Amino acid sequence: MTQDASGYxxxxxxxxxxxxxxMKNITLRFGGVKAITDISFDIRDGEIRAIIGPNGxxxxxxxxxxxxFYVPQEGEVWFKGYKRGPMKPYQVARLGIARxxxxxxxxxxxxxxxxxxxGRLTMMKSGLLSQAIWWGGAQKEETxxxxxxxxxxxxxxxxxxxKTPVGRLPYGLKKRVELARALAAEPKLLLLDEPxxxxxxxxxxxxxxxxxxxxxxxxxxxxxxxxxxxxxMDLSDRVVVMDYGRKIGDGTPDEVRNNQEVIDxxxxxxxx
Amino acid sequence: MAEDAxxxxxxxxxxxxxxxxxxxxxxxxxxEKEFGIWQSWTWGQTAEEVRAMALGFMTLGIERGDHxxxxxxNRPALYWSMVAAxxxxxxxxxxxxxxxxxxxxxxxxxxxARFVVAGDQEQVDKVLEVQESLEGRGTKLDHIAYLDKRGxxxxxxxxxxxxxxxxxxxxxxxxxxxxxxxxxxxxxxYDHTCVMLYTSGTTGKPKGVVLSNRNIIExxxxxxxxxxxxxxxxxxxxLPMAWVGDFIFSVGQAFWTxxxxxxxxxxxxxxxxxxxxGPTYFFAPPRVFETQLTNVMIRMEDAGRLKKRxxxxxxxxxxRVGPAILDGKPVSGLDRFRYWLGNILVYGPLKNxxxxxxxxxxxxxxxxxxxxxxxxxxxxxxxxxQLYGQTEASVFITQQPDGEVRSDTVGVPSPGVEVKIAENGxxxxxxPGTFVxxxxxxxxxxxxxxxxGWVATGDAGFFEDGTGHLRIIDRAKDVGKMADGHLFAPxxxxxxxxxxxxxxxxxxxxxxxxxxxAFINIDLTAVGNWAERNxxxxxxxxxxxxxxxxxxxxxxxxxxxxxSLAADPMLAGCQIHRFLILHKELDADDGELTRTRKxxxxxxxxxxxxxxxxxxxxxxxxYTETEVTYEDGRKGKIKATLTIRDAKVERAAERMAAE
Numbered sequence: 031m032t033q034d035a036s037g038y039x040x041x042x043x044x045x046x047x048x049x050x051x052x053m054k055n056i057t058l059r060f061g062g063v064k065a066i067t068d069i070s071f072d073i074r075d076g077e078i079r080a081i082i083g084p085n086g087x088x089x090x091x092x093x094x095x096x097x098x099f100y101v102p103q104e105g106e107v108w109f110k111g112y113k114r115g116p117m118k119p120y121q122v123a124r125l126g127i128a129r130x131x132x133x134x135x136x137x138x139x140x141x142x143x144x145x146x147x148x149g150r151l152t153m154m155k156s157g158l159l160s161q162a163i164w165w166g167g168a169q170k171e172e173t174x175x176x177x178x179x180x181x182x183x184x185x186x187x188x189x190x191x192x193k194t195p196v197g198r199l200p201y202g203l204k205k206r207v208e209l210a211r212a213l214a215a216e217p218k219l220l221l222l223d224e225p226x227x228x229x230x231x232x233x234x235x236x237x238x239x240x241x242x243x244x245x246x247x248x249x250x251x252x253x254x255x256x257x258x259x260x261x262x263m264d265l266s267d268r269v270v271v272m273d274y275g276r277k278i279g280d281g282t283p284d285e286v287r288n289n290q291e292v293i294d295x296x297x298x299x300x301x302x
Numbered sequence: 303m304a305e306d307a308x309x310x311x312x313x314x315x316x317x318x319x320x321x322x323x324x325x326x327x328x329x330x331x332x333x334e335k336e337f338g339i340w341q342s343w344t345w346g347q348t349a350e351e352v353r354a355m356a357l358g359f360m361t362l363g364i365e366r367g368d369h370x371x372x373x374x375x376n377r378p379a380l381y382w383s384m385v386a387a388x389x390x391x392x393x394x395x396x397x398x399x400x401x402x403x404x405x406x407x408x409x410x411x412x413x414x415a416r417f418v419v420a421g422d423q424e425q426v427d428k429v430l431e432v433q434e435s436l437e438g439r440g441t442k443l444d445h446i447a448y449l450d451k452r453g454x455x456x457x458x459x460x461x462x463x464x465x466x467x468x469x470x471x472x473x474x475x476x477x478x479x480x481x482x483x484x485x486x487x488x489x490x491x492y493d494h495t496c497v498m499l500y501t502s503g504t505t506g507k508p509k510g511v512v513l514s515n516r517n518i519i520e521x522x523x524x525x526x527x528x529x530x531x532x533x534x535x536x537x538x539x540x541l542p543m544a545w546v547g548d549f550i551f552s553v554g555q556a557f558w559t560x561x562x563x564x565x566x567x568x569x570x571x572x573x574x575x576x577x578x579x580g581p582t583y584f585f586a587p588p589r590v591f592e593t594q595l596t597n598v599m600i601r602m603e604d605a606g607r608l609k610k611r612x613x614x615x616x617x618x619x620x621x622r623v624g625p626a627i628l629d630g631k632p633v634s635g636l637d638r639f640r641y642w643l644g645n646i647l648v649y650g651p652l653k654n655x656x657x658x659x660x661x662x663x664x665x666x667x668x669x670x671x672x673x674x675x676x677x678x679x680x681x682x683x684x685x686x687x688q689l690y691g692q693t694e695a696s697v698f699i700t701q702q703p704d705g706e707v708r709s710d711t712v713g714v715p716s717p718g719v720e721v722k723i724a725e726n727g728x729x730x731x732x733x734p735g736t737f738v739x740x741x742x743x744x745x746x747x748x749x750x751x752x753x754x755g756w757v758a759t760g761d762a763g764f765f766e767d768g769t770g771h772l773r774i775i776d777r778a779k780d781v782g783k784m785a786d787g788h789l790f791a792p793x794x795x796x797x798x799x800x801x802x803x804x805x806x807x808x809x810x811x812x813x814x815x816x817x818x819x820a821f822i823n824i825d826l827t828a829v830g831n832w833a834e835r836n837x838x839x840x841x842x843x844x845x846x847x848x849x850x851x852x853x854x855x856x857x858x859x860x861x862x863x864x865x866s867l868a869a870d871p872m873l874a875g876c877q878i879h880r881f882l883i884l885h886k887e888l889d890a891d892d893g894e895l896t897r898t899r900k901x902x903x904x905x906x907x908x909x910x911x912x913x914x915x916x917x918x919x920x921x922x923x924x925y926t927e928t929e930v931t932y933e934d935g936r937k938g939k940i941k942a943t944l945t946i947r948d949a950k951v952e953r954a955a956e957r958m959a960a961e
Contacts, residue, residue: 143338180337185452190570192338243453 037074040267047075049108050219050251051096056105058091065091066102067275073219078245078252080262083272084295089255090132092272093221096253097129098122110218123152126218130208130225132255138197142188142207143179145196149214150175182213185247186240202233209240213248220244222254226261234258238265263287271295314490314515316352316389318557323349326533326560332378335567335575343378345560351379353483355386355465357472360479362417362445366391366486369413369498373397373406373429374421376539376565379449379465381553383419388496391486392417395498395510396543398897399425400890402935405508407432409500411441413510413741418443419465422450426457492516497553498741499546501693510741511546511693520734521696522554524717528701529663533560535582536660540565540572545898546693547667551585554696576657584664588671589899591686593827594656595675596803600831616644617681624681629705649682658684665689665701667712668898670774670793672801676709688712690774694750694757695719696735700772711771712763721772727762728778762791780903782813788875790818795876796901798866802859803828804852807888809901810878811914817879819917821910822856823887844942847883853947856883860949868952877951880917882924884910885942891931913944922946 037047051073058066065088073079073096081089094100095107098117107114109125117125128149136145154161154175156168164172183189186206191199196207205225212220225241226234238261244250256262262269263283271279271286273295279286286292312318322331327346334341343351364370370387372394374380384394395413397406399421406428410418420426426448433443446462448454454464463471472479496518500508539552552563561583566575602613623637633641653659664679664686671688679686689701690712700721702713715721719733732755739747751757762781763774775781776791784790792810799808799822806825812818824847833840833849840846864877888894893905907914909928916924925943932938 177337180339184337187568189338189567190574246455247452 037076040077044076044246046077046267049073050075050110052108053092053095054106054108056092056095056102056107058088058095058100058102064275066095068105069272069275069277070105071270071277071280073251073253074268076245076249076251077267078241078254078265080266080269081253081255081272082257082259082262082269086274087272088275089272090223091275093129093223093253093255096219097127097221120152123215126216127221128212128215128217128219129221130205130212130223132223132227134201134204134208136196136204136208136211139195141193141195142199142210143183143192145207146179146182146210146214147175149211150178152215178216179210179214182210185213185243186210202229202236205229205233205237206240209237209244213244213250216248217250219251219253222252222256224255224257226256226258234261241265312519313492314388314487314494315385315496315518315553315557316487316490318519319345319349319352319385320487322557322560329533329560330562331556331560332381332563332565333579334378334565335571335578338567340564340578342562348378348382351469352382352385352389354469354472355379355383356389356483357476357479358465358468358470359386359390359392359417359472360483361471361475362468364390364392364417368392368417369395369415370417370419371395371397371410371413371415372419372543373401373425374399374419374449374543375569376541376543376548376552377421377449378563378565380419380421380543381539381563383447383465384497384553385557387417388490389483389487391489391494393495393498395500396549397500398542398544400542400897401428402891403428403431407436409508409510410443411436411439412508413498414441416442416444417447418445419447420449422448423453426454426462490515492519495738497549499544499549499693509743509746512738512741513546513696513735514738517696517735517737518550518554519558520718521698522550522558524734525550525698525701526555526559528703528717529583531555531559531561531583531663535559535561535662536564536579537561537583537585538564538566538572538576538579538581540569540576541585541587542897546697547585547691550697551583573657577655578657580657580660582660582662584658584661586664586666587668587898588666588675589669591666591671591675591679592803595678596825596828598652598656599803600827603831603835613648616640616648617678619644620649620681621677624683625677625707628680628683628685629707645683653682653684658682661685663687667691669900670797671709672797673709674801680707689716690772692759694737695731695733696737698735699729699731699733699759702771706769706771708771711766711769711773713772714770715772722756723764724758726778727764727775727781729759729761729763729772729774730756731759732756784812784818784875785814785816786875789873790876791873792876792903794873795820795863795867795878798863799859804832804855805859807895807901809888809903809906810876811907811917812876815918817918818876819914820860820878820881821906821913822860822881822883824852824856824883826887843887844885844940847885848942848945853883853945856881857947857949864949865952874952878949879951880946880948882913882917882944882946884913885926885944886928886930886940889930891933892929916946 040046049072054070056066056069081092083089095102101116156171160166160168225237245252269283269286271292278295279289279292322345328344330342331345331348332343370392372380372384387394397409418429420429429446447465447468449465451464492515494515496513496515498510498512500510537551541548556563564579566572602610619640623633623641626633661684664684667689687702687707691697691699698716699719700713701716719731721731723729736755736757760778761774762776762778763772766773776793780792782790790812795810796808799805804825805822807823809821810818826843860878860881867877868874890897894902912926923943923945928940930938930940
């Protein structure tokens with residue numbers, strides 16, 4: 031793989047573009063605890079970038095820094111060529127970043143359709159009053175958004191549960207609905223926090239296929255955290271490996287797999 | 303072409319399409335639910351789309367007599383592609399979409415398909431998988447058209463294109479091909495092949511049944527008139543496109559009468575879509591009705607006490623007077639009032655949930671249907687009837703007229719069909735729908751159809767005295783003799799067993815043996831629900847199937863069947879002495895069932911020879927290992943120790959006395 035500023039060609043002939051997001055010397059502290067120590071890496075346009083590491087390595091903290099939920103004490107976050115300051119969640123969403131959560135965060139009492147519609151909230155323009163009486167612009171706007179949402183429902187093959195309250199769904203489907211909601215925001219960068227956790231083999235296969243399809247069909251850049259090594263190595267173009275808040279590896283799955291430090295972190299090493 | 307209602311000039315499906323576009327141009331022809339909305343196409347639009355596709359096929363160089371394979375779930379565009387192929391003088395060959403690659407390869411090679419229209423990426427992948435080996439044997443696929451563009455962007459498109467793009471190319475090229483296409487459409491007569499359908503093949507390799515325009519159009523005309531179908535009717539197309547019934551209902555009858563064909567969003571939304579459409583004319587194999595009834599009963603078990611009592615009370619009323627009211631027989635005023643009340647409180651809402659609110663005519667066929675199931679639907683006021691047919695007859699051989707419906711007959715000969723019973727009890731028929739031939743198989747054609755056009759059905763049956771209704775006992779070749787000379791009719795017994803909701807499938811053995819024995823498959827939905835309610839924990843199908851209480855329940859069912867068999871002197875010998883519950887569900891992927899879910903007796907006998915031996919050697923349990931194929935084609939092994947049970951057998955007193 032050759033890399034330069036203008037991008038590279040990934041497996042399967044996909045063209046990966048320039049840098050979309052860059053983390054420069056990030057350090058994040060909670061009181062006296064250092065969750066992340068001086069980490070730098072980039073995410074390129076159109077790639078699937080994985081962050082892996084043992085428990086407590088600081089992966090979720092890293093994802094929260096990317097999403098803007100945590101503001102690091104040191105270091106800079108650059109997105110689309112601009113340095114990003116502290117932001118409110120809705121501002122992050124408007125920038126084109128969407129995410130799913132490790133512990134599903136959906137509205138249990140609402141239908142699948144309504145849950146996904148909430149993903150388009152930041153794009154709705156009509157005011158509270160016209161939405162409440164559902165008249166004029168609001169009506170037209172809802173139809174347009176519904177069309178987009180229906181395309182996502184079709185894409186993720188969840189037509190049969192469109193009107194089902196989310197609380198009644200099995201775990202694997204809830205995860206899929208969460209992905210649908212994140213996609214509804216039409217993100218430039220999609221963050222997935224352990225998308226396969228707690229799934230059986232078949233559900234994992236489905237989810238992997240959807241992640242690849244999202245990346246392929248919509249050109250969405252994806253950053254994901256995942257424990258299942260097989261999944262990570264198969265899906266991602268490049269992998270960042272973290273341990274104890276430090277970056278110990280960065281590269282293609284093959285490079286990472288043969289990195290001695292990574293092997294030590296995962297398999298343990300004798301201290302004498 | 304003259305615009306008259308006789309078939310005069312209407313000798314092909316494309317000709318019917320042209321008439322419909324003229325006559326009912328603005329009425330809906332096809333609907334499909336997509337993106338959560340029912341999209342619809344009028345006859346005018348349909349004619350335009352089909353023509354564009356046909357022109358597109360012309361640009362690809364389709365020739366008269368070429369075969370075009372169609373693989374996918376029921377979608378309007380796939381139906382259109384069949385008609386478009388006919389316009390070009392080619393022959394559409396719909397395939398079962400769940401067929402695995404090798405099965406598909408056999409059919410593609412046998413018909414020598416030049417073009418394939420695939421529903422989606424999954425089907426394209428299967429075709430590509432077999433393409434190379436097909437070419438090695440001399441069958442070259444010229445072009446693959448696919449309908450759903452998802453995931454197809456990165457494929458090599460040198461011999462592949464989206465169906466919509468092919469149609470667009472056809473539109474662009476219309477000046478080049480209009481005249482040629484019109485000439486080809488005008489050539490089509492009654493004697494041209496309309497469609498070729500592969501039989502599911504309970505024995506041996508599938509056979510390609512060639513059906514002419516005469517077969518399809520005459521049959522569609524007769525059967526539509528029989529049930530007074532009109533262009534106001536609605537059907538839901540959800541059965542495999544490769545099955546003759548779907549071709550008759552969704553193409554033959556739909557194009558003849560001009561009714562609307564509705565395609566569900568996908569297989570999982572079928573029940574919701576059915577409810578939204580509320581078809582007026584509906585066809586389903588008994589299994590669908592069984593599943594629906596099982597679901598209703600399971601949900602009623604979980605309902606509140608008041609609701610449950612109301613349901614039970616009014617279902618009792620319906621059982622008593624419902625069928626009589628449906629058949630227009632005299633019923634007392636009080637009962638009519640009760641039924642009316644029940645309709646408001648129970649039947650109406652129930653029918654609405656099932657999607658049967660507007661149903662005028664419903665048919666079931668393919669397998670025998672349990673009397674309780676049949677009566678349940680009829681008592682609700684749903685005009686469910688039975689028909690008897692096969693691919694070689696373009697479906698219809700016999701069907702039940704309104705007012706003469708019973709669960710144990712298959713009705714009187716359909717209009718235009720002659721039926722006779724041979725000496726050995728086998729049913730023969732002759733009709734305008736009788737197939738032309740088996741493709742490239744003169745030997746089988748001659749063995750099935752004689753010079754005068756009589757076709758052997760392979761089923762044994764008899765006409766009932768007095769009513770003139772046909773009753774089918776079993777497959778003629780399966781009807782055998784037991785060692786002591788008693789009649790052995792396995793399917794008859796199996797059907798009796800399958801009428802119990804707990805039993806999904808049964809296979810009875812006994813030909814040339816001293817006694818009958820059986821394999822049973824339990825129904826995981828029904829038995830699983832029972833286990834849940836009784837706090838019985840189980841980890842797998844296998845474990846549940848060997849649970850002592852489950853064995854006890856099944857034994858009770860078997861003994862009940864034995865009692866009813868004993869009452870019939872002819873069949874008393876078929877009582878089941880010993881049985882076992884199989885450790886796996888019989889599955890088409892393992893070759894144990896056909897794709898239409900009929901039992902493949904020979905294969906089962908070979909595969910489970912050890913189990914059959916154990917049934918006859920008196921042992922009480924047996925250890926076995928079975929190879930299974932998963933959906934993705936991988937193979938695995940199931941190991942199990944199965945319990946073998948003895949069942950009580952009744953003395954056939956009457957027969958003893960008669961001898």
